[in-house]
Amino acid sequence: MSTYPEDSVGLVAPQQLEFDTPLELACGRTLERYTLMVETYGELNADASNAVLICHALTGHHHVAGFYEGDRKPGWWDSAVGPGKPIDTNKFFVVGLNNLGGCHGSSGPQEINPATGEPFGPDFPLMTVPDWVESQARLADRLGVQQWAAVIGGSLGGMQALEWSIRFPERLRHCVVIASAPKLSAQNIAFNEVARQAISKDPAFHDGHYYAQGDVPKTGLMLARMVGHITYLSDDGMREKFGREMKAGKLSFDFNPQFEVESYLQYQGERFSTAFDANTYLLMTKALDYFDPAAEYGDDLATALQRAQAKFMIISFSTDWRFSPERSREIVDALVKADQSVCYAEVDSPQGHDAFLIPIPRYMDTFRAYMQRIADDIPRSTTGDV
Amino acid sequence: MSTYPEDSVGLVAPQQLEFDTPLELACGRTLERYTLMVETYGELNADASNAVLICHALTGHHHVAGFYEGDRKPGWWDSAVGPGKPIDTNKFFVVGLNNLGGCHGSSGPQEINPATGEPFGPDFPLMTVPDWVESQARLADRLGVQQWAAVIGGSLGGMQALEWSIRFPERLRHCVVIASAPKLSAQNIAFNEVARQAISKDPAFHDGHYYAQGDVPKTGLMLARMVGHITYLSDDGMREKFGREMKAGKLSFDFNPQFEVESYLQYQGERFSTAFDANTYLLMTKALDYFDPAAEYGDDLATALQRAQAKFMIISFSTDWRFSPERSREIVDALVKADQSVCYAEVDSPQGHDAFLIPIPRYMDTFRAYMQRIADDIPRSTTGDV
Numbered sequence A, B: 001m002s003t004y005p006e007d008s009v010g011l012v013a014p015q016q017l018e019f020d021t022p023l024e025l026a027c028g029r030t031l032e033r034y035t036l037m038v039e040t041y042g043e044l045n046a047d048a049s050n051a052v053l054i055c056h057a058l059t060g061h062h063h064v065a066g067f068y069e070g071d072r073k074p075g076w077w078d079s080a081v082g083p084g085k086p087i088d089t090n091k092f093f094v095v096g097l098n099n100l101g102g103c104h105g106s107s108g109p110q111e112i113n114p115a116t117g118e119p120f121g122p123d124f125p126l127m128t129v130p131d132w133v134e135s136q137a138r139l140a141d142r143l144g145v146q147q148w149a150a151v152i153g154g155s156l157g158g159m160q161a162l163e164w165s166i167r168f169p170e171r172l173r174h175c176v177v178i179a180s181a182p183k184l185s186a187q188n189i190a191f192n193e194v195a196r197q198a199i200s201k202d203p204a205f206h207d208g209h210y211y212a213q214g215d216v217p218k219t220g221l222m223l224a225r226m227v228g229h230i231t232y233l234s235d236d237g238m239r240e241k242f243g244r245e246m247k248a249g250k251l252s253f254d255f256n257p258q259f260e261v262e263s264y265l266q267y268q269g270e271r272f273s274t275a276f277d278a279n280t281y282l283l284m285t286k287a288l289d290y291f292d293p294a295a296e297y298g299d300d301l302a303t304a305l306q307r308a309q310a311k312f313m314i315i316s317f318s319t320d321w322r323f324s325p326e327r328s329r330e331i332v333d334a335l336v337k338a339d340q341s342v343c344y345a346e347v348d349s350p351q352g353h354d355a356f357l358i359p360i361p362r363y364m365d366t367f368r369a370y371m372q373r374i375a376d377d378i379p380r381s382t383t384g385d386v
Helices: A129-143 A156-167 A186-200 A203-208 A218-232 A235-241 A260-273 A278-290 A301-305 A325-337 A352-357 A361-377 B129-143 B156-167 B186-200 B203-208 B218-232 B235-241 B260-273 B278-290 B301-305 B325-337 B352-357 B361-377
Strands: A015-019 A034-041 A051-055 A093-097 A150-154 A174-178 A311-317 A342-347 B015-019 B034-041 B051-055 B093-097 B150-154 B174-178 B311-317 B342-347
Touching: A015 A129, A034 A129, A051 A129, A051 A156, A093 A129, A129 A156, A129 A278, A150 A156, A156 A174, A156 A278, A156 A301, A174 A361, A186 A203, A186 A218, A186 A278, A186 B218, A186 B235, A186 B260, A203 A218, A203 A278, A218 A260, A218 A278, A218 A352, A218 B186, A235 B186, A260 B186, A301 A325, A311 A325, A311 A352, A311 A361, A325 A342, A342 A361, B015 B129, B034 B129, B051 B129, B051 B156, B093 B129, B129 B156, B129 B278, B150 B156, B156 B174, B156 B278, B156 B301, B174 B361, B186 B203, B186 B218, B186 B278, B203 B218, B203 B278, B218 B260, B218 B278, B218 B352, B301 B325, B311 B325, B311 B352, B311 B361, B325 B342, B342 B361
Parallel strands: A051 A093, A051 A150, A150 A174, A174 A311, A311 A342, B051 B093, B051 B150, B150 B174, B174 B311, B311 B342
Antiparallel strands: A015 A034, A034 A093, B015 B034, B034 B093
16 A cells, blocks of 8 residues: 655545536537546535635646555646645545546547447537536536635636636635636637647548547647647746757757657657547637637626626736736736736746646745635634534 | 839749759768759849848748749749849849758759659758858859858848858858847747658658659648748737637637638648648758757857858847747847947837748838948949949
């Protein structure tokens, strides 16, 4: 039996929850029934007022923290979730899930389509952030959580948190939006489209029905990940990390990787290509593209956010050029205009967009302080075991 | 017969020049003989002191200005080259060429390898910026140009101009380096590597021997161009040009292009995939990666530039993030440290890296003023027909 660090939630296990109330989607289709893969840490208090929802980003999932049996690598946000960590599992009941359309156990393209007996593949309905939030609200019902202490997310996860505040104003007390944006820019969409073209034009994609062919569009996924990875890092960060370091120490005149950065990207791309589902990647990038909560409010984000009742914490990172601090300030400005309570922190960091996953001291301290304030807000009379 | 604008060089025609003095390359191999495709505008004066060399960027060529019979589109830098334009063909003898390894008529991967009777393909030697400059010096000899009035280039072309100033200090009076950098950053290399992987992993690439297969790695070239194109534009410029405009005016839940920017990139990518040679694209990106003139001078650019005898004009563009103004300032700082004569202009423009090809008034005015100064420097006693 392994021992785990003291500030780890330790050994964890996910659970699959089945839902059979039909879910009407933005695309006009309906999921008659669906599965959500969920993981929780900490204890829900007596009146279910200490629950925190963690929404995941493009390639994330329910395994947020702790270890699976035999794993040496913990969940994707283990740096922020655990006993004594910013999202303190001694205080909060923390819920992670894999979103619908995902490839980590929730209903998605890999699931068998009852109508055909084959995997849905590209016939799985395209999802939107509002669809996910709706499914997360039903998850909250199932868990007995009428109101989240906080909904928290980075990047695409932050978009879900923002959507929660608009769609279910009375169901969250705090909304934490990290390294996110109120909608994608043309450049963001363009990079997504390169990734989609790389995947869908890979002959091994078979129009999305590669499962039946026993094939995987590895090249497409590799390219998608390489492009994505560049946009997650900053120019400065890459300079610090790789510079022009050469693998062989000197120039070689062939097409083998010459510089360290080439090998690194190839390795990242190849690893990803065997670990992630191509149809899910396409679906997730489309959900990013579609997100635009201001659209149904006359393109005015402040009007959309006037509905919110939560308090907001917005965090951005100085060298993030995927969702730059400017994009976070758009959210802050809209919140101020909507007369909402908002804290904003712009964290100085060389790590680009990736910074939101990295335990940068100033980031962690700020985050911890805000989470402490949320913990202090939990109604005293109702804290379970005090 | 067509009529051409008054400030156009009008109808032009290229010429193929054959060279049979072996050219030793940085990679250790030798080109026994080679062809350069060249185009010239204006008249060389009596003592050949008014010649200007234009070096091209990644996908450029010898057709810099004017029109080919029947074409409606002029050469790639027609905005800057012509009678009365910044590079004034009434004053200068202007020379454009396709670099070795190119796919527009100079020796390159498409040429038949005498050893095999098949196109060289990936067996064409990899080229470096110094190799190109060496071949350009031989072109100068052939044209009877002992000293260029100026060597001028944007992007990869600017690197060639810079290399000229170090390698043949006495053979140019002015060096104009536009939207360039003293070497690629890790991020630059990373984007190049994505393009190379896209091309070389395309099944139609056939390890570079696609000519014999009658095949073209169109998908790879399309992806390479899409990625490249994003890095040529700025985030702001894309926002201005495309925003989140939708093709159908509303969301559609499928994988057809949803936003204008997606169609635009696909169109650009597809057009490019039938117009450019894949092996040449690989070779050109490697030449970019390799460029690092400071390397043989203890990694100190100022030491390298101490050799130069030319006067320098460096121009950058505010929203260029491929080769940002910061990169141009590195060159300027090294020139100042090397006690060289340098003018520097940072032009405010939303067009990103592409700006160097666009006749932005402040850019053209600055460029024109500097070129006038170069024209004024042409030894008086020797101007041809005065």
